[in-house]
Amino acid sequence: MLELTRITAGYDRRAPVVRDVSLSVGHGEAVGLLGPSGCGKSTLAKVAALLHRPDAGTMTLDRTVVRGWRHHAPREQRTAVGVVFQQPRLSADPRLSLRELIAQPLRSTGRRREVPAR
Known part of the structure; x- marks a missing residue:
């Protein structure tokens, strides 16, 4: 299970694209993110795939809090989420x-x- 709790993320800490978002995705579940251009869909997907470190909030994979991002995350966590980008x-x-x-x-x-x- 993937849980994003109160995630805030973006590319400029003073103006985050995603603010206080929570999302839960079960094993084998597929989720689509819809919204207008620039609303943070890709940024949130990158956080979920451990490709972008959030400014605030927590992410949990299979009841384990994620502490590393990108190549600093354990292999099991890096490969647990698949993303199909735009x-x-x-x-x-x-x-x-x-x-x-x-x-x-x-x-x-x-x-x-x-x-x-x-």
Whole structure:
């Protein structure tokens, strides 16, 4: 389970893009963020994926409080959340099959046995 509690984040501490947001996502659940341009959807997704450290608030993954961000986070936490950003076609090689696109991150994180089921 992923829990974001009272997250405030942005790129300028004096003018955060996301203010006091809480969100809970269960195992296997997919969540879409909707809103106008510039409202903080991508920033919140980056916080959830451990790609951006929030200015305030806490994040919990499987009942463990996240203390490290980006490469400072443990591997299990870094790979627990997947994000499809606004232009997902730019992040995937169009020559690969859907099966390969799903299998690639599983293999790179040591979860080869999950490939057939996924």
